Amino acid sequence: GPKVLQIPSHQIIDMGQMVTLNCDPVSNHLYFYWYKQILGQQMEFLVNFYNGKVMEKSKLFKDQFSVERPDGSYFTLKIQPTALEDSAVYFCASSLVGGQAPLFGEGTRLSVL
Amino acid sequence: GQQVQQSPSSLVLQEGENAELQCNFSSTATQLQWFYQSPGGSLVSLLSNPSGTKHTGRLTSTTVTKERRSSLHISSSQTTDSGTYLCAISSGGSNYKLTFGKGTLLTVTP
Incomplete structure (x- = not known):
């Protein structure tokens, strides 16, 4: 069946560096999401994105975070600069329509040292 | 904001036994999903069930929307x-x- 792919599965970077997490959503999907899960804690909504724009973001979506999907390619989450508290697993999800249950990727584990 | 409470927090069973997991939520839900998260962290959607009863394989979900x-x-x-x-x-x-x-x-457990 259709899948949401996340690349890479694990990323290790030094604090203060920039990181870009890539998500390859299902090809005909129009709504995109990022969620964050700190180890051992609850999954939390970060942001959703439709028609080239951020629709809603949570308080976890700091000013250092940005999302884009240039020309229908990867849906990306960029963090610049990174902080220690950004260490977490980031999950991407996509759906065809807004009211539909989204399909989740397997996550990218980000370790900020 | 919305709150979702799950119980029990942990459960240990012997192979072959049945499990019953509960989810209570604080506001009206138009969508409700159950996910499985593997020990490695990957997430799989099991069922989408905003109301009524749904079955898939060995899984059955029952949602009573009015009772949240x-x-x-x-x-x-x-x-x-x-x-x-x-x-x-x-x-x-x-x-x-x-x-x-x-x-x-x-x-x-085996």
Whole structure:
């Protein structure tokens, strides 16, 4: 069946560096999401994105975070600069329509040292 | 904001036993999903069940919307069912923002 792919599965970077997490959503999907899960804690909504724009973001979506999907390619989450508290697993999800249950990727584990 | 409470927080079963997981939520849910999160962290959607009863394989979910609760029944548990089961709700709108519970950690022993 259709899948949401996340690349890479694990990323290790030094604090203060920039990181870009890539998500390859299902090809005909129009709504995109990022969620964050700190180890051992609850999954939390970060942001959703439709028609080239951020629709809603949570308080976890700091000013250092940005999302884009240039020309229908990867849906990306960029963090610049990174902080220690950004260490977490980031999950991407996509759906065809807004009211539909989204399909989740397997996550990218980000370790900020 | 919305709250999702799951119980029990952990559950240990012997292979072959049945599991009953509960999810209670604080506001009306237009969408409700059950997920399985493996020990490695990857997430799989099990069922989308905003109301009524749904079955898939050994899983049965029953959601009573008016009472703001849902259950997930796993029959004849297997060791491979071990992992964390997450309940998540959305209160509607086109943004479909999911609020997750903390999960139930299920351990199935041989």
